[in-house]
Amino acid sequence: MKNAPIYLDFNASTPLDPRVAEVMQDMLSDAYGNPSSTHWAGEPARVAVERARRQVADLLGCKPQEVIFTSGGSESNNMAIKGIAEGHDPEQVHIITSQVEHPAVTEPCLYLERRGATISWLPVDRFGQVKPADVEAAIRPQTTLVTIMHANNEVGTIQPIEDIARIASAHGVPMHTDAAQSVGKISTRVDELGVDMLTIAGHKLYAPKGVGALFVREGIELPPLVHGAGHESGRRAGTESALLNAALGKACVLARELSGMIEIKALGDRFWQQLQKALGERVVMNGHPNERLPNTLNLSFPGHVGADVLAAMPELAASTGSACHAGMLEMSPVLSAMGVPAEIGAGAIRFSLGRSTQGQELDWLARRLSQIVLAP
Ligand SMILES: Cc1ncc(COP(=O)(O)O)c(C=O)c1O
Structure with a gap:
């Protein structure tokens, strides 16, 4: 696709x-x-x-x-x-x-x-x-x-x-x-x-x-x-x-006009709900459920490595919460400080939305991510 x-x-x-x-x-x-x-x-x-x-x-x-x-x-x-x-x-x-x-x-x-x-x-x-x-x-x-x-x-x-x-x-x-x-x-x-x-x-x-x-x-x-x-x-x-x-x-x-953030937050919430519906416990949110920037979703796919998930979607520009150093997966200091377990932290991807983010691209992404995560 x-x-x-x-x-x-x-x-x-x-x-x-x-x-x-x-x-x-x-x-x-x-x-x-x-x-x-x-x-x-x-x-x-x-x-x-x-x-x-x-x-x-x-x-x-x-x-x-x-x-x-x-x-x-x-x-x-x-x-x-x-x-x-x-x-x-x-x-x-x-x-x-x-x-x-x-x-x-x-x-x-x-x-x-x-x-x-x-x-x-x-x-x-x-x-x-x-x-x-x-x-x-x-x-x-x-x-x-x-x-x-x-x-x-x-x-x-x-x-x-x-x-x-x-x-x-x-x-x-x-x-x-x-x-x-x-x-x-x-x-x-x-x-x-x-x-x-x-x-x-x-x-x-x-x-x-x-x-x-x-x-x-x-x-x-x-x-x-x-x-x-x-x-x-x-x-x-x-x-x-x-x-x-x-x-x-x-x-x-x-x-100064923060009203655009309401729409961005709504797009992010819908994306998160779509993923939860498709993946259940196979997707986890890192960060505060409410006290969080309206555009930021840091999600982990337990059992998957964030960088591998991103590599499977070259059309997507997003960031991982872990880095590979000399063959060892190293979790970001932020996730470590939060006490995120290694197997969850390794699958972290930060999706940060902005003014030009479209609902359709998130719908596509939710479907594609679900396919990748559920693939045998
Ligand atoms: C929280 C935070 N502080 C500081 C910086 C550094 O800003 P700049 O790239 O403008 O030097 C960044 C950039 O990633 C950031 O996210």
Whole structure:
């Protein structure tokens, strides 16, 4: 059976929204000046950068001056984590994070750990959630930062960030959340979440790769990682890309409308029900049944290896939750932290839906997957 290509890897990256591409097209000819130049050529670029800053701020419900443009989610996370640590003696740094973070959080924490910092790697329950009480118990007098992701990229589980942030705030500890996966899928208003810093990644949001932002609440001291001229209020040196920032701004305007997510969630729910009907116990969901991103379904087919199932469907672009290293199947750290048994984790596939996902392609996929899983 042949089918057209199916893209269900929107958590890995999204295509450019045509409305974002249109904004970029206009910028290409008109905004070549340096945004810092005071002459006529700098004006369109400067106007575009500041408009984009307001657009990002509007989505997050913060002040424009609290938005720093970056090259993406990894840089924003590095800036938040290493930046906060910078003001302290490395041996006095204590960071609380979880065992299910993206490497863009885990690696900066490990880097600081090698330099003498103490990191508390909090466990998660079988749905992938951190217990707020564990955060409270881990706080020490010298705790420098709590960084817990808003929603997980692999299983979509949403963390109780409001509760965690309340605890951090009560102890006077700054709170960062990696919202690379949640922006545009669920509400990410910073005052509702109660966070002091929040990471955005453009390419998860129908903007191009190579652009992101970090919200930094007024009053939080964050020295720059990249030193140079005084761009971004002295917090990140480098001539601003009016092109990329304008694209992110437009993507944030489009992301304000979360109603499209209702349809995406309905498509995912129907796909899940079709698979359950056809496969019964031969399909299992990883992640939280309800507290989950509306577009993300991480499903395991016990007795099958995720990569083999995907190999049988070359037309499908989706991700597996396990990798084969030197002939050994290695489960993702996220599924391991959730205590998913190896025989289930090995069969995990992440289906992440997006704006262009069609019901018909999911219907086809449900039938094809059932055939593969039930084949003798
Ligand atoms: C949760 C999370 N954080 C951070 C990142 C890194 O973002 P970027 O690719 O923009 O550096 C990703 C990307 O996969 C992600 O899923």
